[in-house]
Amino acid sequence: MVFNTEQIDNQKSTIAIMILAAGASTRMGTPKQLLLYQGRSFLQYITEMAIASVCQPVVVVLGANAEQIHPQINQLPVRVVKNLDWACGMSTSIKSGIELLNNLPQQIEAVVLTLCDQPFVSHQIINQLVDAYYSAKKPIIACEYANTLGVPALFSQRFFSELAALKETSGAKKVINNNLNEVFSIPFPLGDIDIDTPKDYEQLLSRNVGAIHEY
Numbered sequence: 455m456v457f458n459t460e461q462i463d464n465q466k467s468t469i470a471i472m473i474l475a476a477g478a479s480t481r482m483g484t485p486k487q488l489l490l491y492q493g494r495s496f497l498q499y500i501t502e503m504a505i506a507s508v509c510q511p512v513v514v515v516l517g518a519n520a521e522q523i524h525p526q527i528n529q530l531p532v533r534v535v536k537n538l539d540w541a542c543g544m545s546t547s548i549k550s551g552i553e554l555l556n557n558l559p560q561q562i563e564a565v566v567l568t569l570c571d572q573p574f575v576s577h578q579i580i581n582q583l584v585d586a587y588y589s590a591k592k593p594i595i596a597c598e599y600a601n602t603l604g605v606p607a608l609f610s611q612r613f614f615s616e617l618a619a620l621k622e623t624s625g626a627k628k629v630i631n632n633n634l635n636e637v638f639s640i641p642f643p644l645g646d647i648d649i650d651t652p653k654d655y656e657q658l659l660s661r662n663v664g665a666i667h668e669y
Contacts, residue, residue, distance in 0.1 A: 468563035469584050469608070471509035472551040473500055475570040476517025476540040481650045485519045487570055488526065489655060496649070498526045500570045505530060507580035509566055513554055515547040545620035552618040564593075565614070567626045568606040573658055574644035575606055582640050583608040592638035596630050599645040603630050603637060606645070 517540025593610035
């Protein structure tokens with residue numbers, strides 16, 4: 455199901471970005487998509503970062519509490535997909551977003567997958583993924599942090615079917631790990647920080663974020 459959104463101008467860029475924001479935030483106890491950060495909600499913040507990047511179109515996948523969360527981005531130039539199967543895991547959100555991309559009139563060459571609970575994702579990091587895609591000539595560009603590879607990550611169109619076929623709680627990291635010889639990585643130390651619990655959120659708010667967005 456696609457919500458009605460503002461008229462979106464089809465641009466020449468063929469690198470899309472998909473924000474996965476369908477989870478129920480059970481460990482947080484309240485929808486973390488709505489938690490305040492940098493003067494707006496988490497979801498609005500990451501959506502604005504995506505819009506500021508070179509990626510187009512911007513796709514947001516909602517699920518749990520969608521009707522409550524959607525107004526946060528209702529006026530932004532994004533395409534919103536409601537994943538009715540969100541309770542079955544992140545794979546269903548990825549599949550919902552890929553289905554939308556496959557049905558767009560323009561040919562999508564690649565997609566950047568990102569989450570709404572990594573507060574230090576910036577448009578610069580997103581653009582670095584795209585730059586690396588063109589310079590490194592690899593079909594998967596992943597962020598490297600905490601001795602692992604993960605999202606935000608870019609996948610060329612050749613991996614769309616593999617992404618859409620992920621099972622249950624599997625995420626995009628499985629596709630990265632299954633195709634390591636096709637992966638180029640960029641460093642993003644702050645990618646290791648995500649917000650799952652009230653303690654995580656309290657620690658985030660207590661940080662000195664003034665000089666954080668150098669990444």
